[in-house]
Amino acid sequence: MTAPQVVVHRDKELMAQAAAARLITKIVDAQAARGSASVVLTGGRNGNALLAALAASPARDAVDWARLDLWWGDERFLPSGDPERNETQAREALLDAVPVDPARVHAMPPSDGPLGNDADAAAEAYARELAEAAGPEDHGPVPSFDVLMLGVGPDTHVASLFPGHPGVRETERTVVGVHGSPKPPPTRISLTLPAIRAAREVWLLAAGEDKAGAVAIALSGPGEIQAPAAGAHGRARTLWLLDRTAAAKLPPQLYPPSSP
Numbered sequence: 496m497t498a499p500q501v502v503v504h505r506d507k508e509l510m511a512q513a514a515a516a517r518l519i520t521k522i523v524d525a526q527a528a529r530g531s532a533s534v535v536l537t538g539g540r541n542g543n544a545l546l547a548a549l550a551a552s553p554a555r556d557a558v559d560w561a562r563l564d565l566w567w568g569d570e571r572f573l574p575s576g577d578p579e580r581n582e583t584q585a586r587e588a589l590l591d592a593v594p595v596d597p598a599r600v601h602a603m604p605p606s607d608g609p610l611g612n613d614a615d616a617a618a619e620a621y622a623r624e625l626a627e628a629a630g631p632e633d634h635g636p637v638p639s640f641d642v643l644m645l646g647v648g649p650d651t652h653v654a655s656l657f658p659g660h661p662g663v664r665e666t667e668r669t670v671v672g673v674h675g676s677p678k679p680p681p682t683r684i685s686l687t688l689p690a691i692r693a694a695r696e697v698w699l700l701a702a703g704e705d706k707a708g709a710v711a712i713a714l715s716g717p718g719e720i721q722a723p724a725a726g727a728h729g730r731a732r733t734l735w736l737l738d739r740t741a742a743a744k745l746p747p748q749l750y751p752p753s754s755p
């Protein structure tokens with residue numbers, strides 16, 4: 496398990512821009528090293544702000560968009576094109592503006608797709624797609640994503656893994672259907688913690704004073720059932736990208752010395 500590293504930015508706008516620059520560099524490095532890159536996107540305001548900052552950055556042209564696989568950490572189980580779907584929001588923020596290969600944009604199934612309105616069947620289908628994309632070097636049923644991003648909820652949820660819910664207890668499956676989510680909509684699809692922990696790097700994004708309690712709790716070593724964000728680790732790196740207000744309740748030993 497990698498010890499979390501914390502980076503604090505002045506405000507959420509700067510955080511989105513710095514994270515977008517960081518992501519561009521990561522993708523370019525992965526493409527140089529391995530020929531292609533894989534990134535897991537998150538929904539939420541911070542994830543979308545990062546994508547919009549990336550779209551606005553001239554450095555976005557350094558990315559070879561055709562050699563990038565995009566996955567999602569979770570999805571709201573709604574009809575295709577619904578404005579509340581994380582996929583729809585990511586397309587609007589970035590994907591419609593860059594030459595991604597549609598075959599490498601791995602959206603989670605919608606509720607009106609060929610699998611019907613069955614979130615568990617949709618989760619199984621996504622798990623199969625991940626397994627097919629995994630190679631022998633991945634040593635498991637999901638690819639070793641280069642970067643997996645997660646928004647953090649005020650209750651410490653990540654993806655659609657909520658405190659105490661069945662999804663956060665899953666140890667075998669890589670993707671689950673989520674029913675009765677405390678945050679609307681009630682039906683969702685989510686990667687599980689074992690799938691999240693297959694990533695080389697996990698980046699947790701949190702901004703705003705309503706996140707300060709969740710950030711402090713998750714970084715203080717609680718169990719992942721009570722605080723799912725505490726169970727989100729990358730194999731090589733676990734990075735918490737915060738704005739000053741979200742970092743406000745961190746204990747002094749976790750607050751990085753050079754922070755604003």
Ligand SMILES: O=C(O)[C@H](O)[C@@H](O)[C@H](O)[C@H](O)COP(=O)(O)O
Pocket residue numbers: 537538539540541542569570571581645646647648649652653654655678679702
């Ligand atoms: O599916 C969802 O409802 C969102 O993806 C959600 O999980 C989000 O990532 C967090 O709640 C953080 O959201 P913000 O970045 O907006 O604070």
